[in-house]
Amino acid sequence: MAMENHKPKIREVLTSAVFIIVLGAFFILNIVVPAPTVLEAERRIPAKFPELSASTIFSGSFMSKFEDYAADRFVFRDGFRAMHSFMVFDLYMQGDMSGLYRSKNVGLGEFKRTNATAFRQSAQKVSNAAGIFDGLDMNIYYSLIPDKSIYAENYLPGFELDMVETILSDVLGDYSYIRIADMLNASDYYKTDLHWNQGKIAEVADGILSSMDAPLASGSYSSKEAGEFSGVYAGQLALPVAADVMSYADVPGLTVTYLSDKTLEFEAGLVYDFERFDGIDPYDMFLGGPQPLIVIENESAPERELYLFRDSFGSSLAPLLAASYSKVYVIDLRYINLMLLEMFIDFVPGSDILFIYSSQIFNNPSILQA
């Protein structure tokens, strides 16, 4: 090796050493240390080492998938992600990290730009769904669960409540709107998660029941604690934050059956599945998480039926509403097509129908099968 003839300075040696050691150490560690089987903090399975073949190389898919694999299996990944969050929030003092924010009163969250077209399309899908009840003399209501960012003490861009309410009113003006934005505040949502806290939405449930002329029920149940959990944003932001306490309402007399997607029969289940509380998404403890169709029955409630079209927020709302109905059908159009409902439900004319979705669902119309 041809070398220039002068004694290297200490600084040059140290700089070269930093470069060589860092590149060399991570090169070796990334090969030697086994790849994780699950990225727990991010609640996802990491990218796997891609298939190596002539076709995957010439199509370029091997290379692009390897990039994902290399990033996902990077050693000390969570530490680096924490360092990144520290830079964004504590060094650059930025308000958010690609929409993920940290706010004193609402905690961690993510705002997304309100897409007026998306809201209009989602509202149209709700309208299509409501259309199947034409001629059944149903009482049809709709509601919007606002993104918690609107309750932040500091302004956060993204969700524009006034705009989306105008759009919803344009498309769904034939039905009754139940406004719950004024019944909520920052503390009603978990600080590390996007969801609301079931133990704090009794007022919202009563407000909805009142709007549907159903008896109020908040006095019939009490709030209990399931334990501590860190919500989805804690993992995404990789920030050291205090865990939330998951609470739930102990509503007496409820029995639940789930539509099995394997047998297409209703099977008995739990209102709160505490085994799921220890799973990847603790919020799945409410009505078993993602489920296409659930029936909640309450023998002690007045004889009336509610057809609740909902998302994951509805999983925790449904038991509170069920306190006032003998039967509540909980329908998730993300997992069941509207056209299939009549196979499983005999709709009773004159019943109540409530469409209630969070802003995230309204902002993403493609996932509703209506």
Add this chain to the structure above:
Amino acid sequence: MVFSNPSFLYYFLPITLILYFITPMPNDSPRYRNLTLFVMSIIFYAWGEPSYVFLMAAQCVSAWFFGLLIERFRGRKASKAMMIVSACVSLSGLLFFKYTNFFITNINSLFSTEIPLISLLMPIGISFYTFQILSYTFDLYRGDTDVQRNPLYFSMYVTLFPQLIAGPIVRYVDVAREIKKREHSVARFAKGARRFIIGLGKKMLLANLFGELVAICKDSSERSVLFAWLYIIAFALQIYFDFSAYSDMAIGLGSILGFNFRENFDYPYIADSITDFWRRWHMSLSSWFRDYVYIPLGGNRVKALRFVLNIMVVWMLTGFWHGADWNFILWGGFFGVMLLIEKSFLSKALEKSIKPLRHIYVIVVVLISWVFFDAEGFGQSFTTIGRMFGAGVDSIAGKDALYYLWSYAIPLLLGIIGSTPLLKRFANSLSDNERSILTVLEPIVLLLILAASTAKMVNGSFNPFIYFRF
């Protein structure tokens, strides 16, 4: 493959450096190391463009072969013919992949025809390596460099991975000696490592952030004066830090591997005239057009009208090189007009004015030019420029614009400071002897930059290189 990616930094680069430095150098000749570099450069390119490796290989073989013929027929008309044929072959790939759809679209618009567009991706870096090949062909014909008879050496020059896909445009004449003999040392390695890490930091810790802000501004429904200015300032910083970062990393890697690449940027935003700006911005491209287009056209030693024509041709071509769209031609033409204005009278007026005024003039002109550069169509350009000056806006500063101004205040401030030589002057002011604080400070700072850049990489956020599309 991009430099700012774990697969490059923590897989490809360590493997390449190990292979490169264990490759023997018999009699101080780097011929085996050239082979190592060539192989690794092909892998580097194939990582992003597996099918276009063959196109690049054909371009290399063609230019090398015609180079031999240029030399063989030297002094005869055939030499010129070989130079022209070689240049045409080299340009054919660029013209086909980059400009065919532009011409088809314009022909369809003009003559109401329906010629179908071609659906081929543009090979990454084709604008850069074509210009490198052309520099060899022209310099060889003019007798400014010796012919390269070894096809491996010539191909290694063209494909050399540090500068292959986003410049700087390295001329053959600048590295001809180093292809045959080059030196390696701890000092050179350290200099290269320092430059590479600084470039990586500029890209990961600043340019990408400005890119995020640009995307936010473009995506917002708010129409305010503040948002328009935020957008264009963020874009100006993004394109500078993005492109100069790539040049820093390329120059740094070149230094580690024993090559000296020319500088490509010299703090362009402190220029005090547009003429000065183009002496500092993308210097390898502007000097390429100067030496191979402007001067052969006659430069400024022609009649006034021809001089105007020369300037406009060169600058519109410069714009066209950046992209096959009218907005790039307009962008280049805009600079051509500004340079003509400066040469005719404005330079003298500027010289008499105070320095801050000259800088403000440059910044405003350059910012407006970036609007043309980044716009999709003329209409959008004029809408944005209008908003910058209060036309067609709902407010001076809306809620979102204020939020993002505060959210990006520190990065913007760092970007503005970083685009001046203040930090460099500060570092230079520190004593460089062994007992200087710089001895420990520099490695620590570089380690922090490397760690922070890795954190940003691993987090997998926004990471495009703007100049890849050229």
